Amino acid sequence: MKFALSPAALLCAIALSAAAHAQTPAPAISDGIVKIGVLTDIAGPFMDNVGKGSIAATEIAVEEFGGKVLGKPIEIVTADHQNKADIASTKTREWLDRDKVDAVTELGNSAVALAAMRIAQEKGRMSIVTGAGAQRISNEDCSPNNVHWVYDSYALANVGTKSLVKNGFKTWYYVTADYAFGHSLENDGRKFIEEAGGKVVGTSRYPFPGNDFASYILKANGSKANAVAIATAGLDLQNAIKQGREFGLGSGGQASVAMLMSLMDVHGLGLKTAGGMMFAESFYWDHDAESRKFAEKFMQKMKRMPTALQAGQYSAIRTYLKAVEQAKTDEVGAVIKAMKAMPINDAFAKNGKLRDDGKMVHDMFLVKVKTPAESKKPWDYYQIVETVPGSEAFESLAQSKCALVKK
Template structure:
């Protein structure tokens, strides 16, 4: 575990404690915990980038203080493992007295932590794990899901595919909770659009050789090959699909959870022409470009969607603490659900009763190397789809809070 804090030095803190009229509770920091993937397949999506985005949010909020108390960020790497994540979170909640967690990386790890936080009465903000479960059967009265989830990614991918939705689809999905929840939703959307599902296979996390999966798709005479994975897994699969001639054969390659950082890592020569949907892209409006400029000053790259979501989630939480004048979990969670989202990264953003953050998604296309005007210029927006069209309808939710 590491610490990233905006606290003053120990001597400065002691001086504050000695000031008349201030109690210990008024000077103790309000702690935020970031528990995500720092070293695994989702490192570029999560880890240091999300940490920096949260630090920016803290600095932007009244110079690192809320209710006159300093804000402290504690970070940890859960290695994408549920048991590791639970152990760290338990220590943070019981010993560190952290009242809000920002969670990313694998959904299985983040789900384990949300379950623990629900029992112990702590707020969770899911900023990059994508399983729909967070606001469905595993929802929490203190939980919020900012990342586009597996349901919305799956349905929006079919919208982005356009006329290809009516063709023959083959799914190559990661064998985890994201793959298990996204594949049937995407398949159903294909069938609703008049398309046909001709096959599906699963691969374990951190797979290095996709040859057998790709050849199965080719043998099934699929027109559309879908890679339902993320991070390093997705990057490897796209590169190997290019090597095996899938793109050259005129097939359409779809990656529902294709994000900016993955495009950058795969390269435009690999991903060019692919269509996808996401809520945030750094070059959409003045607000996204301004945030990207600040983020890039330290990180050397434009931010991805998870980084923007981490910034927005931290800001929203601190605004709620300020509004209720305290850190009571029930009061803060209630305030988070009803107060407006002020980050201007999305259109029509709101929070549902089950904690699902809903917003419109951009429909985007990956640029060719010739079209790109710079290293970080990787996509163009060609349309949009409203959140109510792709996020799971609240009337269908399995969340018992509704």
């Protein structure tokens, strides 16, 4: 016997079926795995500041989650971008298209970061910049799929120059790496120097990466500037400071100022060479109980203490995984919304807040490198001279050129 549904009953059945389908939850974790791609400088000039240490920091964050989030496994893949934007672009596309990477991170070079960010946005995935500092990353080139974690050139220049100008270093000469981050450090530094009543009397830009800084240092010496600012990072910074000492830079009352220096730079130079230098920092391993706890885990893996960039990588991945857990999905928009809603206080960040432009704003430090006589134990390198609240260290949202910021 056959039964025919009336038109009204048929419509009701269709509606019930549609409602049941709508209530079926979408997969919380795409592909059943959370995959994090650490794209870093493994063998180049930034390898000590990021590199294998940033991979280790990522591993620590994942291990603290037990290797799973929402019951699904977390996987880490790694690659060396060689500080080349084209290599970074190729690897990012490969990861996102073929390997189903959910978040590409570290990106310790500003040109690399900007390239990877664009591809991540195009593919609807997330980028987490912890190793690059050009302000444009979270300013005019901001992306709704990106977060910018550790520092930017504005905060470094702001915290690292104003106090020196106020203490009598009125004239400055820049030795600058000729690429996006170097330019950003110099331009932001110039702004704060002039605002504080100082003046930049000259600039030399060298092709990055570089080995021979003699001609640039001689020009800086000849300028008779009170302070010579070295706007680069990693091995280039160490070589420039060493060669500067050989040519008398820093003698006769002239200050040698690093616009970006790390714990590993100090370690590589030694306290005899680096002692007394002042600069902006975003993390110190011996700052408090939380920073020391993370540093102990890092030491077990790397046999040395972490840099700010490596601690920032740990913080960013830890926050990302907490947000996935809270949002109950790895969908980018939901994850970033959850990250923006949570206060960030961990081994790296104090009073941290992820803003609408994707910048994570947190307290910064002005530090002074200890002399050999002042250092009392291994890796006892910094004296924290001043803690600058994030609201004062970073550019305000009102000044931002990011299109995501509502005016």
